[in-house]
Amino acid sequence: MRNDRLLLRLGELTCAFTGWVPPASENSFLPQFLVSDGSADVTVEIYYDPDIRIPAPKVYEDAFCRAYVSGERVWLENSAFGTMKTWAYSILHYDHSDTLRLQILSPTSTFKMDHVIAGMMIESLLLARESAILHSSVIAVDGQAILFTAPSGTGKSTQAELWRKHRNAEVLNGDRALLRFGNGKPLACGLPFAGTSGICNRFELPIRAIVFLSQAKENRIERMRPTAAVRALVSQISLHKWHAQDVQYAAGIALRLAECLPIYHLACLPEESAVECLEAAMKGANNGTFCGTDAV
Secondary structure, three states: OOEEEEEEEEOOEEEEEEEEEOOOOOOOOHHHHEEOOOOOOEEEEEEEOOOOOOOOOEEEEOOOEEEEEEOOEEEEEEOOOOOHHHOOOEEEEEOOOOEEEEEEOOOOOOOOHHHHHHOOOHHHHHHOOOOEEEEOEEEEEOOEEEEEEOOOOOOHHHHHHHHHHHHOOEEEEOOEEEEEEEOOEEEEEOOOOOOOOOOEOOOEEEEEEEEEEEEOOOOEEEEOOHHHHHHHHHHHEOOOOOOHHHHHHHHHHHHHHHHHOOEEEEEEOOOHHHHHHHHHHHHHHHOOOOOOOOOO
8 A cells, every 4th residue: 555645753854755655664663753744854756657867977886776976966776675686676866955756666566665765865864964874782871872883793782782781771773873963962863773683762862972892802991082083983874975965964973973972982892891891981981081092
């Protein structure tokens, strides 16, 4: 069954989807982020048309998308499952306005709203509004969010689980968080993505700290200076590297976060002592002290 209109709210951004709107995938996290009414910041018009000619040079290609750019206009050719057999599921027409057009090329039963979200440059829309998606596991402790970030396989979920087990923290999302500013203060918000963790909640909390992780034979923590923190943050923010504005916006957001938040590098073991190490550093941050120098 197709819906005529859906409203999706991510942080302060409300997206309206109109036209040929497919249902969400089974067990999708999208429904908890849908709202029943309100005005939209961005409208995505979805329509079926199997014929298209893209009048622009290709600037990027990977397993999931091909990007074409001409001036301010972007065309994003999407593969639903990251295989050449599904080229192309849709073409996004994006010109930095508040209305995007998503042209469906293969309206099969497998095409879902989750594919629409993945193929509409949501990262760019958020970055342009001073919000960023950070690859991270998020926990809630005493009404504040702590975010663990690092490349996949480093131990984000492990550290989040240690805090749940030993400090009764709540794991809010195992893969990503939306970072934005409210009344000038950094906030972490839920997103309808969970990666392989399967943990996804809708939330909005002030951020206590952002922690970059690495594995080590002993625990060691250092509060990162702004320059190193900005580089590390940009490396874990979701963006299209071929899109110059994405990179520019991400750097600006990262700088603002680095100026107002304690950001740590925690080299750690997968045990409770790592929790204790971070706790001690955060108590030191309350007094304005650094736990070390740049290491990342």
